Amino acid sequence: MLKHYLKIAIRHLRQQKVITAINIAGLSIGMACCILIILFVKDERSYDTFHVNANSIYRLNSAVIKDNEGDFWGGSQLPAGPAMKAELGDVKSAVRIQADGRTLLSYKDKQIIEDVVYADEDYFKMFSFPLKEGDPAKVLKAPYTMVITEKIARKYFGSEDPVGKMMRVSTKFDCQITGVAKDMPQNSDVKHDVIISFATYIAEAGGNNFDQAWFYFTNTATYVQLNEHADLRRANRELVKLKARHIDKIAKSLGLGFAYELQPLLHTHLRPHGENDRSAQSKLIYFYMIIAAFILLIACFNFMNLVTARANERALEVGLRKVMGGARKTLIAQFLSESILLSILSFIIAVLLALLILPFFNAFADKNLYLFGWQQLPMLGGLFIVTLLVGVIAGSYPAFYLSGFLPIAVLKGNFKSSGSRIWIRKGLVIAQFFVTVVLIIATIVTESQLRYWQHKDLGFDKDRLVNIYLNYKETGKVASVLKTELLRSHNVKSVTLSNMAMGISNSMNPVVKDGDTDDKSVTSSIITGDFDLLKTMDIKLMKGRDFSPVFSMDSNNTFIVNQAFVKAMGLKNPVGTVIKWEPGGIVRKGEIIGVVKDFNFQTLVVPVSPAICFVAPVERSSVINVRLNPGDVSKQMAEMEKLWKELVPGYPFETSFVADDLAKQYVEAGRVAKLFGVFSMLSIFIACMGLFGLSILISRQRMKEIGIRKVLGASVFGITTLLSKDFMKLIGVAILLATPLAWFVLNRWLENFAYRITIEWWMLLMAGVVSIFIALLTISFQSVKAALMNPVRSLKTE
Numbered sequence: 001m002l003k004h005y006l007k008i009a010i011r012h013l014r015q016q017k018v019i020t021a022i023n024i025a026g027l028s029i030g031m032a033c034c035i036l037i038i039l040f041v042k043d044e045r046s047y048d049t050f051h052v053n054a055n056s057i058y059r060l061n062s063a064v065i066k067d068n069e070g071d072f073w074g075g076s077q078l079p080a081g082p083a084m085k086a087e088l089g090d091v092k093s094a095v096r097i098q099a100d101g102r103t104l105l106s107y108k109d110k111q112i113i114e115d116v117v118y119a120d121e122d123y124f125k126m127f128s129f130p131l132k133e134g135d136p137a138k139v140l141k142a143p144y145t146m147v148i149t150e151k152i153a154r155k156y157f158g159s160e161d162p163v164g165k166m167m168r169v170s171t172k173f174d175c176q177i178t179g180v181a182k183d184m185p186q187n188s189d190v191k192h193d194v195i196i197s198f199a200t201y202i203a204e205a206g207g208n209n210f211d212q213a214w215f216y217f218t219n220t221a222t223y224v225q226l227n228e229h230a231d232l233r234r235a236n237r238e239l240v241k242l243k244a245r246h247i248d249k250i251a252k253s254l255g256l257g258f259a260y261e262l263q264p265l266l267h268t269h270l271r272p273h274g275e276n277d278r279s280a281q282s283k284l285i286y287f288y289m290i291i292a293a294f295i296l297l298i299a300c301f302n303f304m305n306l307v308t309a310r311a312n313e314r315a316l317e318v319g320l321r322k323v324m325g326g327a328r329k330t331l332i333a334q335f336l337s338e339s340i341l342l343s344i345l346s347f348i349i350a351v352l353l354a355l356l357i358l359p360f361f362n363a364f365a366d367k368n369l370y371l372f373g374w375q376q377l378p379m380l381g382g383l384f385i386v387t388l389l390v391g392v393i394a395g396s397y398p399a400f401y402l403s404g405f406l407p408i409a410v411l412k413g414n415f416k417s418s419g420s421r422i423w424i425r426k427g428l429v430i431a432q433f434f435v436t437v438v439l440i441i442a443t444i445v446t447e448s449q450l451r452y453w454q455h456k457d458l459g460f461d462k463d464r465l466v467n468i469y470l471n472y473k474e475t476g477k478v479a480s481v482l483k484t485e486l487l488r489s490h491n492v493k494s495v496t497l498s499n500m501a502m503g504i505s506n507s508m509n510p511v512v513k514d515g516d517t518d519d520k521s522v523t524s525s526i527i528t529g530d531f532d533l534l535k536t537m538d539i540k541l542m543k544g545r546d547f548s549p550v551f552s553m554d555s556n557n558t559f560i561v562n563q564a565f566v567k568a569m570g571l572k573n574p575v576g577t578v579i580k581w582e583p584g585g586i587v588r589k590g591e592i593i594g595v596v597k598d599f600n601f602q603t604l605v606v607p608v609s610p611a612i613c614f615v616a617p618v619e620r621s622s623v624i625n626v627r628l629n630p631g632d633v634s635k636q637m638a639e640m641e642k643l644w645k646e647l648v649p650g651y652p653f654e655t656s657f658v659a660d661d662l663a664k665q666y667v668e669a670g671r672v673a674k675l676f677g678v679f680s681m682l683s684i685f686i687a688c689m690g691l692f693g694l695s696i697l698i699s700r701q702r703m704k705e706i707g708i709r710k711v712l713g714a715s716v717f718g719i720t721t722l723l724s725k726d727f728m729k730l731i732g733v734a735i736l737l738a739t740p741l742a743w744f745v746l747n748r749w750l751e752n753f754a755y756r757i758t759i760e761w762w763m764l765l766m767a768g769v770v771s772i773f774i775a776l777l778t779i780s781f782q783s784v785k786a787a788l789m790n791p792v793r794s795l796k797t798e
Contacts, residue, residue, distance in 0.1 A: 022690070024346045027342075033682055042375075048268070051127055056227075061263050065256060077215065079246075088239065090231060090235040094223070096118075096198055119195050119196075124136035144174065144197070148193065165177050215247065240260075284672060291439070304390065343388065344388075347384055436684055437768065440684070446672055452755070452757045459598050464630070466655055467626075468623065479624065493628060500625070508524065511524045512579065539596050543595040544595055553591075557589070560613045562597070563608075606754050724780060735771060
């Protein structure tokens with residue numbers, strides 16, 4: 001019997017090639033998009049879930065609070081980890097991970113820059129990164145020991161066994177390789193290729209264990225593992241007491257507050273700035289999930305609409321089959337089998353389509369996703385169930401409604417769709433275009449926000465500005481010589497030595513006006529440079545004067561501040577005001593000689609923070625900022641690299657363009673804008689395919705009416721309008737419903753950014769116009785075709 005049902009179903013679907021193709025294409029494209037987004041979301045939510053102890057590991061987050069404001073970040077002080085292990089009974093172990101950044105590693109004649117971290121000895125006991133060689137409890141115990149991954153081992157040692165061999169680190173010291181870790185999974189935020197024992201960091205600091213450095217922040221992340229039966233609330237109460245013992249007095253002396261937070265390891269990827277993270281990262285996942293749901297809904301609505309619309313054409317078939325003795329349950333089984341067959345074919349094509357697109361999607365999302373594997377079985381199984389459900393729901397109307405009609409009524413032509421079912425069909429069209437309009441508005445808004453960021457005046461000239469990094473002691477020694485030689489080149493306009501790579505965060509310190517109490521301090525970014533800092537960066541001076549070698553005091557005791565600093569400090573006459581702060585316990589005090597226009601040295605997501613600039617000794621510089629003249633950039637860079645190799649041979653020439661560094665900050669926003677664009681086009685495509693199919697079916701159903709109207713003198717335009725206006729009304733309703741919702745949601749999203757666009761009326765209007773225009777083109781094609789048909793033929797057919 002099943003074979004018979006399938007045979008009849010396939011025969012019927014082949015007779016309706018266009019409608020069948022539209023049905024399958026719409027649902028398969030929608031499901032393929034859904035599969036890709038679900039794979040992406042699953043990967044984002046899977047970060048660090050593979051650790052055996054994942055549910056008991058927490059990251060220690062910190063927040064410096066000023067005027068009751070302050071955001072958490074994933075860093076902490078160096079003594080925090082050991083203190084928590086010693087003073088909190090619920091803490092089983094603590095691991096500090098100190099990022100050393102890009103570091104030169106040498107073995108024999110190989111010199112390569114790698115990302116290096118220092119970690120406490122329990123690193124491989126806390127985290128489930130298996131070692132190919134070495135004992136997890138001992139590999140990071142002794143000073144001057146290190147663990148590398150298989151990838152690093154292949155790069156430096158080839159087929160040699162690296163264990164026991166020595167590597168030179170940053171030309172400063174040698175480390176013995178005590179273990180080799182298997183290459184770490186991509187879906188982890190605590191993975192590292194080169195891990196040096198924290199005992200090495202202490203030894204290189206002259207044995208300083210940093211026990212008292214409770215307000216000294218470096219690139220340190222602290223992770224703690226709680227005991228099996230630990231009470232998190234009790235641990236948090238004990239953490240507050242630890243803070244009171246070690247930090248509150250220091251913070252109060254600086255006029256600041258301070259807070260800790262234990263954040264579950266499994267939350268840190270999507271909420272990198274604490275449990276109440278206001279950043280877009282965690283919210284984006286929900287955006288992606290909503291998009292996936294929207295696309296799938298459009299495809300399902302489209303499928304169900306076409307299946308139910310076709311049912312009216314089959315009323316005569318039902319009548320004939322019942323006259324010939326067909327039982328109702330047989331008809332129900334036949335209609336359901338056709339609908340389910342369509343949905344299953346769509347699912348198979350969707351999986352193949354997703355498999356075909358996946359390599360391009362991986363490149364776009366910077367992922368390594370895969371479709372087939374036991375981890376993906378629940379997702380594919382769930383989608384298959386949804387597919388079957390859609391098939392059953394779509395086939396239920398013809399199966400249960402039509403099969404119940406009396407054959408005599410149907411054969412006499414007394415069959416009409418009920419009003420409720422027509423409204424269901426109209427509701428599905430409205431729902432489709434409601435989703436489509438929301439996605440179009442989202443595309444326009446995200447693209448506009450991205451363009452705003454890309455073209456906003458940053459307060460300095462980012463073009464042709466190059467950062468040359470002085471990452472090594474030996475390179476810092478020749479910084480002045482490098483500047484002198486660079487200025488001799490016709491390719492170079494200006495050079496400054498500073499601690500600031502534009503687009504990368506700077507150190508922060510509380511600064512106070514001389515004579516004021518510490519509670520009136522302003523946390524400010526500290527920017528050091530030389531006398532050419534403002535000139536090279538092209539930062540506009542608003543008041544006072546620039547640094548000058550003519551004034552001896554400018555070498556150490558004068559400051560230039562930005563407008564944000566003046567506003568935060570409440571200075572009416574800033575020039576001449578004496579300010580001070582205490583970096584590392586040393587009091588630095590001096591006079592403000594100038595005020596510059598605010599410049600965005602950080603991401604545009606946050607407002608410009610107060611900043612002070614001063615001239616510092618050359619040896620404190622970490623960056624050479626070079627302003628290039630117009631010309632061939634590749635030749636200019638090659639010339640600078642040649643000069644570098646002459647002055648500091650054996651050290652890598654590390655550079656970046658400021659424009660590129662700034663652009664990297666908006667990669668995720670660009671990805672969101674492109675994603676909205678792609679899925680908006682797909683939603684329009686799927687919805688218009690549905691409209692096209694519906695217009696075909698409605699034209700068939702109204703063929704006799706069209707013929708009569710043409711005989712009575714109706715024009716092609718009049719008939720086209722007649723067939724199109726009902727659809728246009730539905731799309732108009734969808735636009736009216738979607739526009740305010742899209743405005744509200746996107747406006748809330750834009751509130752996350754300090755520098756943002758305003759959603760203009762034309763953005764909302766454009767989305768509506770685009771939807772109507774594309775829908776009208778789709779409907780008009782079939783409407784005009786129906787209007788041009790010979791009325792004699794249509795009436796004769798009837």
